[in-house]
Amino acid sequence: xxxxxxxxxxxxxxxxxxxxxxxxxxxxxxxxxxxxxxxxxxxxxxxxxxxxxxxxxxxxxxxxxxxxxxxxxxxxxxxxxxxxxxxxxxxxxxxxxxxxxxxxxxxxxxxxxxxxxxxxxxxxxxxxxxxxxxxxxxxxxxxxxxxxxxxxxxxxxxxxxxxxxxxxxxxxxxxx
Amino acid sequence: xxxxxxxxxxxxxxxxxxxxxxxxxxxxxxxxxxxxxxxxxxxxxxxxxxxxxxxxxxxxxxxxxxxxxxxxxxxxxxxxxxxxxxxxxxxxxxxxxxxxxxxxxxxxxxxxxxxxxxxxxxxxxxxxxxxxxxxxxxxxxxxxxxxxxxxxxxxxxxxxxxxxxxxxxxxxxxxxxxxxxxxxxxxx
Numbered sequence: 001x002x003x004x005x006x007x008x009x010x011x012x013x014x015x016x017x018x019x020x021x022x023x024x025x026x027x028x029x030x031x032x033x034x035x036x037x038x039x040x041x042x043x044x045x046x047x048x049x050x051x052x053x054x055x056x057x058x059x060x061x062x063x064x065x066x067x068x069x070x071x072x073x074x075x076x077x078x079x080x081x082x083x084x085x086x087x088x089x090x091x092x093x094x095x096x097x098x099x100x101x102x103x104x105x106x107x108x109x110x111x112x113x114x115x116x117x118x119x120x121x122x123x124x125x126x127x128x129x130x131x132x133x134x135x136x137x138x139x140x141x142x143x144x145x146x147x148x149x150x151x152x153x154x155x156x157x158x159x160x161x162x163x164x165x166x167x168x169x170x171x172x173x174x175x176x
Numbered sequence: 177x178x179x180x181x182x183x184x185x186x187x188x189x190x191x192x193x194x195x196x197x198x199x200x201x202x203x204x205x206x207x208x209x210x211x212x213x214x215x216x217x218x219x220x221x222x223x224x225x226x227x228x229x230x231x232x233x234x235x236x237x238x239x240x241x242x243x244x245x246x247x248x249x250x251x252x253x254x255x256x257x258x259x260x261x262x263x264x265x266x267x268x269x270x271x272x273x274x275x276x277x278x279x280x281x282x283x284x285x286x287x288x289x290x291x292x293x294x295x296x297x298x299x300x301x302x303x304x305x306x307x308x309x310x311x312x313x314x315x316x317x318x319x320x321x322x323x324x325x326x327x328x329x330x331x332x333x334x335x336x337x338x339x340x341x342x343x344x345x346x347x348x349x350x351x352x353x354x355x356x357x358x359x360x361x362x363x364x
Contacts, residue, residue, distance in 0.1 A: 057292060058292050058317055058320075059292055070260070071260035072258065072260045072292055075259075075293075075294050075297055078294075079294045079296075099315070100316070101292055101317055102316040102317045104317065114210070117210070121207070124203075
């Protein structure tokens with residue numbers, strides 16, 4: 001009799017254990033599936049425009065992609081949004097656009113080939129300008145000491161001219 | 177005394193190294209040459225009939241490669257379009273009808289080049305107009321640059337020798353118009 005009761009109790013515990021483990025397995029699976037089905041956060045316009053503003057569409061030259069209202073640019077921005085939603089990085093997106101549409105899509109041309117000139121010429125021109133200005137200033141400062149004799153006659157002439165002019169001016173004023 | 181000083185100054189200047197100046201003038205000259213050729217290229221304008229058509233390679237959306245040089249002996253009708261281009265829609269069905277008209281002959285090739293378009297939209301467009309001739313993206317806009325296009329649609333008819341025979345800078349208005357353009361090129 002006692003054995004039968006113990007046997008029944010053991011079977012009940014066994015069933016409870018099976019049910020509990022089943023319930024836990026279901027709970028775990030539902031949690032996992034819930035995590036898997038969680039959608040990615042939507043890509044904001046700011047995220048799209050942060051990339052788009054560094055690009056130009058060949059259809060509407062001189063208008064950055066983030067503000068261009070044409071249908072072509074709207075579709076390009078939509079493509080950027082899709083790629084961001086797929087988890088692509090900014091570099092990957094830019095590389096894709098360059099491979100599809102050429103270097104012209106980039107606001108800043110890549111530093112290769114003749115494009116180097118864009119990066120080299122402005123600083124070289126500024127440096128050359130500074131050097132020319134510096135040498136010119138130095139030459140102007142040195143000029144009187146290099147050849148003072150040549151300057152003297154002209155200075156004297158100017159002074160004489162000024163005196164004559166002043167005299168004439170004074171005379172004219174007196175007449176008035 | 178003054179004259180002696182004056183004579184000495186140029187002599188001293190002449191002795192000074194002038195490499196900096198030579199380099200600066202050479203650089204400036206090289207830059208002007210580059211600007212000149214850049215402007216010359218920009219001023220070239222459209223291709224003229226009778227000129228050799230620039231070679232190009234098109235990889236279609238289904239992965240086939242078409243090289244213009246390999247199509248010698250055939251008349252090539254190359255149409256540049258975009259899914260966002262409304263005038264392109266006007267001629268899409270007519271181009272397809274013309275392609276179906278010439279397809280049995282085997283000596284006319286129609287090639288569609290999608291310019292600055294996204295693949296998704298291009299494929300939707302091709303589906304919408306049931307276009308069956310080969311179409312592909314203009315990778316790097318190389319074809320558009322080689323042909324110095326001004327927009328879409330543009331259609332180029334290239335004869336069997338690879339010479340440009342006809343250019344259309346607007347949409348075709350009917351199948352008959354396309355046939356009237358292609359037939360004389362076939363008879364050449």
